[in-house]
Amino acid sequence: MSAAPRIRLTPVQWLICIIAAIGFAFDIYVLLMLPLIIKPALAALGGTGAGGVPLLVPGSPEYVKWARTLFFVPAIAGGVFGLLGGYLTDRLGRRRVLTFSILLYAGAALASGYATSLAQLLVLRCFVFVGVCVEFVAAVAWLAELFPEPTRREKVLGYTQALSSFGGLLAGGINVLAARAAQGLPAIYEGHEAWRYTLISGVIPAIPLIFIRPFLPESPDWQQKREAGTLRRPSLAELFSPELRRTTILTTLVFAASYGIAFGAIQQLPQILGGPKGHAAVLALAKAAQDKAAADAQAAGKPPPSAGRLKQIAGNATDEAVARVTIWQEIGGLAGRFLLAILAVRIVSRRKLLRIFQIPALVFVPLLFWWISGALAEANTLDWIKAGIFCAGFFTVAQFSFWGNYIPLVFPLHLRGTGESCAANIGGRILGTAAAWLTITFSGSSPPNPAKIAVVGGLVAGAYALMGALLTRWLPEPGREQLPQEKS
Numbered sequence: 001m002s003a004a005p006r007i008r009l010t011p012v013q014w015l016i017c018i019i020a021a022i023g024f025a026f027d028i029y030v031l032l033m034l035p036l037i038i039k040p041a042l043a044a045l046g047g048t049g050a051g052g053v054p055l056l057v058p059g060s061p062e063y064v065k066w067a068r069t070l071f072f073v074p075a076i077a078g079g080v081f082g083l084l085g086g087y088l089t090d091r092l093g094r095r096r097v098l099t100f101s102i103l104l105y106a107g108a109a110l111a112s113g114y115a116t117s118l119a120q121l122l123v124l125r126c127f128v129f130v131g132v133c134v135e136f137v138a139a140v141a142w143l144a145e146l147f148p149e150p151t152r153r154e155k156v157l158g159y160t161q162a163l164s165s166f167g168g169l170l171a172g173g174i175n176v177l178a179a180r181a182a183q184g185l186p187a188i189y190e191g192h193e194a195w196r197y198t199l200i201s202g203v204i205p206a207i208p209l210i211f212i213r214p215f216l217p218e219s220p221d222w223q224q225k226r227e228a229g230t231l232r233r234p235s236l237a238e239l240f241s242p243e244l245r246r247t248t249i250l251t252t253l254v255f256a257a258s259y260g261i262a263f264g265a266i267q268q269l270p271q272i273l274g275g276p277k278g279h280a281a282v283l284a285l286a287k288a289a290q291d292k293a294a295a296d297a298q299a300a301g302k303p304p305p306s307a308g309r310l311k312q313i314a315g316n317a318t319d320e321a322v323a324r325v326t327i328w329q330e331i332g333g334l335a336g337r338f339l340l341a342i343l344a345v346r347i348v349s350r351r352k353l354l355r356i357f358q359i360p361a362l363v364f365v366p367l368l369f370w371w372i373s374g375a376l377a378e379a380n381t382l383d384w385i386k387a388g389i390f391c392a393g394f395f396t397v398a399q400f401s402f403w404g405n406y407i408p409l410v411f412p413l414h415l416r417g418t419g420e421s422c423a424a425n426i427g428g429r430i431l432g433t434a435a436a437w438l439t440i441t442f443s444g445s446s447p448p449n450p451a452k453i454a455v456v457g458g459l460v461a462g463a464y465a466l467m468g469a470l471l472t473r474w475l476p477e478p479g480r481e482q483l484p485q486e487k488s
Contacts, residue, residue, distance in 0.1 A: 012215065016146060017156060019212050020139050021163040023102050026205040027132045028167035030109050032330075033202065034070060034125070035267045036175045036323055037195035039274060040315045042066055044193055045118045057276070064444040066118055067271075070125060071263075071436040077126035079430035082133025083236075086421020089134070090234035090414055093226070094142035094219045097417075101138060102209050105131025109202025114188065128202070133429050136404075137421045144408035144416070144483060145219035151345050154405055158341025161401040165337055168330030168397075172323040174201050179320040194316045221413055221483075232414040239419055247410045247476050248419065251403075252427035254354075254475060257468025258399040259432025261361055264439050264460035265369050266329055266392055272372065272450040272457075273385075274322040279450075281379040282321045289317035325386055332390035333397025340398045344405050351472055354402050358472060361395035362465035368392055369458030373451040403428075409478035416483075435460050 009017070042063055046056030056063040089097045108127035115121040143160065147153040178185075178197040188196050225231035239248040273279040290310045297304050305313065336357060347353045368388045375381040403424065411419030443449070443456040478484075 012217065013146075015212060015215055016143070016217070017160055019209065019216060020143055021160045022205050022208060023098065023135050023139050024161055024164040025167035025170065026102075026106070026202065027136055028164045029171045030105055030128050030202045031132060032168050032171040032267070032326075033109075033175075033198055035270045036171060036319065036326065037198055038067060038070060039271070040193060040195045040319065041121065042070075042118070043315070044191075044195070045115065045121060061444075064440060068437050068440050070118075070122060071440065072433060073122060074125040074129040075429050075433035078129030078133035079425040081130040082137065082425030082429060083418075083421045085130070085134030086137045086417040086419075086425070087234055087236070089138045089141060089417030089421070093222060094138050094145070094417070095216050096218075097134060098138035098142055099209065099213050099216075101131045101134035103131075103206050105129075105135065106203045106206035110200055112202075113196040113198075113200035116189070129429065133421070133425045136424055137417050140404045140408060140420055141416045142219055145221050145413075146217070148221075148483065154344045155341065157405045157408075158344045158401060159338070161404045162334065162337035162341050164400065165330050165334035165393075165397060168333060169327055171198075172327035172330060174198055175323040176320045176327075179316040179323070182316055191312075193312065194319055225413065234415050234418045236418065236422075238415060239422055244411070244415075244419070246474070248422055250471055250475050251407060251410065251419075251423040252431070254468045254471050255403055255423045255427035256431035257464045257471070258358075258396070258403070259428040260435035260464025260467075261365055261396045261399075261461045262435075263433045264435030264464055265365055265454075265457035266389065266396060266461070267436060268439055268453055268457045269326060269329070269389065270322045271448075272376070272454050273325060274318045275448050275450050277376075277448065277450055278318075279376050279379075279382060279385070281382040282318055284379060285321045286314040286317045289313050325382070325389065328386040328390045329393035330397070332393030336394040336396075336398030337401045339394075340401045340405075344402075350402075350406055350409075350477055351475055354399065354406075354472055354475070355469070357395045357398045357402070358465070358469050361392070361399070362462065362469050364395060365392050365465065366458040366462035369454045369461070373454035373458075376450055376454075406478070408483055410476055410484070412484045432464075435464055 042056040043054035046054060046062070046066065048054055056066060085097060085101065105128045108124045108131065112121055112124035112128065115124060140157065143157055144153055147156045175194065175198045178194040178201075182192040182194040182197060185192060185197055222231065238244065273282050290305075290313055293305050293310065293313050340353070340357065343353055343356065347356075368391070372385060372388070375385065407420045407423055408416060439453065439457045439460045442460075443453040
């Protein structure tokens with residue numbers, strides 16, 4: 001018996017996939033900016049002392065306080081208001097909320113590049129997180145309902161989320177580009193700081209959205225029930241009804257475990273490699289950039305660069321070197337996401353699919369960061385760190401894509417956005433990103449000790465990974481043929 005002919009995507013369906021992929025990519029992009037820019041941003045906005053020396057230096061109590069605040073407070077804001085955004089997704093429609101969430105985080109990212117104080121940067125990062133948290137939930141519900149055929153739905157969700165890792169590659173790539181081109185870009189407050197240009201680039205996804213939005217359809221199931229007056233009102237309390245309590249609690253906790261591995265260890269890599277006592281190869285590149293600037297000035301018959309200028313040159317060189325390492329994490333994540341997209345249509349058991357990535361991450365990530373803690377003084381270990389972070393990204397980042405495929409299968413139509421938001425935002429964005437707060441808190445010392453950050457990060461990531469691996473045993477196994485609908 002011959003197979004049924006494969007139906008091609010229509011132009012509108014391609015448009016839907018493109019805008020969703022852009023949204024997912026820039027979700028990751030604007031989130032991953034912070035680990036890359038936090039050190040120079042704190043130095044620039046935290047004030048200076050005698051001789052222009054920054055008051056907020058890595059390891060100082062104030063630096064640790066602000067680093068924890070910038071990592072965790074926006075995550076709390078994103079989680080709380082993201083939960084509200086999930087509710088609004090069920091009330092107002094997937095497309096409308098998706099559109100405004102992208103515009104929100106893009107506009108806030110643009111404004112954050114012009115922040116003149118740490119308080120301003122904090123508020124704007126909160127708006128960025130809120131937009132990102134709402135966008136993920138709205139996009140997943142939207143795609144799942146626009147592509148009801150099971151195999152196509154799994155592929156669309158899998159591959160559009162896989163493109164999220166391009167956001168991570170872009171974050172590293174744009175940071176490298178900004179570091180290289182900073183001196184030639186328009187001055188911001190009479191300076192050319194690479195971190196500001198990196199933040200401003202977050203406005204990019206809003207540009208195509210302005211032109212594409214009129215062509216985007218609403219979820220047909222949601223629209224039909226809304227027009228017929230049969231769409232039930234979403235309720236947070238219903239998530240903890242006897243029918244959904246187990247699903248809500250477990251998806252929230254296991255989602256948190258996936259994020260905790262990344263934020264506890266992997267996202268701390270820039271602080272480990274690029275600090276004052278970071279990796280020997282990174283420090284050598286920063287010193288070489290300073291020496292070159294001084295030599296170029298001497299050859300041109302100009303005065304030698306000032307201490308502040310040399311510090312900025314070293315900072316940009318460090319940012320570039322660290323970004324080149326973190327790019328390998330996203331390359332690994334991209335490969336892992338694509339493998340998950342392939343396996344999602346071949347492996348029926350959702351638990352088995354998740355464990356393919358979960359168990360290796362549980363073993364590999366803590367061991368990798370324990371090894372990194374002892375390899376910082378050896379310049380020839382940087383390539384091995386790149387290989388290791390590729391593998392860590394492969395096993396960890398792929399788990400993020402799993403949730404986009406899984407969650408629409410376990411919550412009914414009228415609660416899909418609300419349920420997804422509870423798992424993704426309370427679980428991932430608050431409980432998961434709390435891992436960064438734990439790592440920064442328990443590794444804080446003055447002067448900073450990057451080896452200690454690596455060890456603590458590995459332990460925190462391992463604890464989260466162990467929690468996820470244990471709880472996955474009780475994760476509900478959903479049906480795959482049809483998305484669950486609300487009861488009459």
